[in-house]
Amino acid sequence: MIIMAAVLFGPGQSFGWVDGAPTEATDTRRFAALVRRIFSTSAALSTTDAAAAARRGTPEWREFEQAVQEGLDICRNYVERKLTEVEAQLAAGEPTTGIIAEMLQNGEDVSREEIVRIVADLFLAAGDTTAHSTSWALYQLGRDGALQRRLAAAVRRAVPAGSPTISSEQLERVPLVRAVVKETLRLYPVAPFLTRLIQSDTVIGGYHVPAGTPLCVSLFSSSRDSRYFPAPLQFLPERWLRPDGRGAGAAGCPAHGQHGALAGSAHTESGLRHRHACMPFAGGVRGCIGKRVAELQMQLLLARLVHQFQLGTENRRPAQFVMRMVGVMSDELQLTLRPRDD
Numbered sequence: 099m100i101i102m103a104a105v106l107f108g109p110g111q112s113f114g115w116v117d118g119a120p121t122e123a124t125d126t127r128r129f130a131a132l133v134r135r136i137f138s139t140s141a142a143l144s145t146t147d148a149a150a151a152a153r154r155g156t157p158e159w160r161e162f163e164q165a166v167q168e169g170l171d172i173c174r175n176y177v178e179r180k181l182t183e184v185e186a187q188l189a190a191g192e193p194t195t196g197i198i199a200e201m202l203q204n205g206e207d208v209s210r211e212e213i214v215r216i217v218a219d220l221f222l223a224a225g226d227t228t229a230h231s232t233s234w235a236l237y238q239l240g241r242d243g244a245l246q247r248r249l250a251a252a253v254r255r256a257v258p259a260g261s262p263t264i265s266s267e268q269l270e271r272v273p274l275v276r277a278v279v280k281e282t283l284r285l286y287p288v289a290p291f292l293t294r295l296i297q298s299d300t301v302i303g304g305y306h307v308p309a310g311t312p313l314c315v316s317l318f319s320s321s322r323d324s325r326y327f328p329a330p331l332q333f334l335p336e337r338w339l340r341p342d343g344r345g346a347g348a349a350g351c352p353a354h355g356q357h358g359a360l361a362g363s364a365h366t367e368s369g370l371r372h373r374h375a376c377m378p379f380a381g382g383v384r385g386c387i388g389k390r391v392a393e394l395q396m397q398l399l400l401a402r403l404v405h406q407f408q409l410g411t412e413n414r415r416p417a418q419f420v421m422r423m424v425g426v427m428s429d430e431l432q433l434t435l436r437p438r439d440d
Contacts, residue, residue: 129172130229133226135165141423175217181210183293220388227288227424228392233431235400238333239413240433245335249274250404250438257405264401266394272401277335279396283378285333288424290318292380318425326375403435410434 139162143151151159184199194203201208208216239246249272256271257264269275292315299309307313315419322330327337386392403409411432418428 125172125175129169129221130226132165132169132172133222136162136169136222137226137423139165141421144423156273169222170214170218173221174214177210177214177217179326181213228388228395230400230426231279231282231288231392232284232396232426234286234408234417235278235396236403236419237411237413237431237432238282239278239400239404241408242333245278245333246404246409249278249400253401254406257401264398264405269394269397269401272397273339273418274335275397275401276393277338278400279393280338280376281333281335282396284321284327284376285331286419286425287317287321287378288426289380290316290419290421290425292317294384312320318419320372320374321378323375323378326372404438406438407435408438410436 139158142158143162146158148159152163181198181202184194184196184202186195188199188202199215201213222284227358239249252272252274256268281350294315295312296307296311296313300307302313320326324330373383379389379392412434413429413432417431419425420428
């Protein structure tokens with residue numbers, strides 16, 4: 099949420115997580131709790147007729163509705179404060195940053211209520227989801243000392259020792275960190291199922307499917323299918339690197355190497371291409387709008403941590419992938435950080 103606030107309203111906007119006023123920090127903790135409640139009640143409603151639950155006012159629906167409304171109220175208060183600040187800066191001719199300031203400067207016809215809902219959607223989607231994915235990446239790095247050392251060495255080649263920040267240009271020179279993120283999202287997609295309504299009559303696998311039929315695709319299954327990914331249950335970031343060590347590119351498809359296939363898509367040994375074997379952010383016009391921000395968050399955090407610390411895990415048993423509306427770790431991550439001395 100810190101990074102999302104900075105993207106929307108400019109650097110230094112923390113939504114209360116860092117150096118926030120007591121009231122703002124309390125609102126932030128409350129909002130985080132509401133996000134978890136929205137996810138849990140959504141999971142319960144997904145197994146029933148949500149429209150009927152709304153008409154009847156079932157306990158699950160009332161809890162969901164209350165959590166959503168409280169979350170919107172917190173976002174509304176936050177947005178109103180920030181919009182007032184941005185408008186004052188614009189009126190004074192002061193420089194501004196952030197997506198919201200750009201929208202106001204360009205005179206885009208967006209109401210305050212629309213901005214509130216945009217912010218709420220982004221905070222809801224980008225909060226716990228990115229944290230869960232990052233936890234899986236840290237878990238794997240903490241368990242694999244060799245991989246961690248390779249990543250630390252790659253980061254140190256690109257980032258001078260003692261550097262207070264990591265620039266996007268420096269991050270571009272560390273394809274391994276992008277590969278670690280891609281492999282994390284392949285094995286542990288935070289949204290393991292993709293649901294859509296069929297827009298027109300079609301045929302899938304020889305079966306006629308009429309328009310309006312709900313379709314559920316298991317991204318979890320396809321990204322762990324050995325036809326597309328050799329050794330699918332192993333955490334192998336190398337599968338996303340080309341033989342020269344460079345990344346597989348923006349398409350995010352496995353590269354030709356020891357554990358991968360040809361660059362450009364997931365391939366079977368017969369050469370059959372499957373571009374969409376791994377789609378952790380879905381795709382098309384309904385793909386995740388926070389994809390780039392989430393990837394950058396993970397890459398920057400992982401690069402910064404391995405640059406400075408040796409990571410370890412103290413989980414007593416192997417973590418399992420479980421569903422809580424989104425995919426999460428079965429046990430809380432027990433991570434240790436020690437100053438890096440290698």
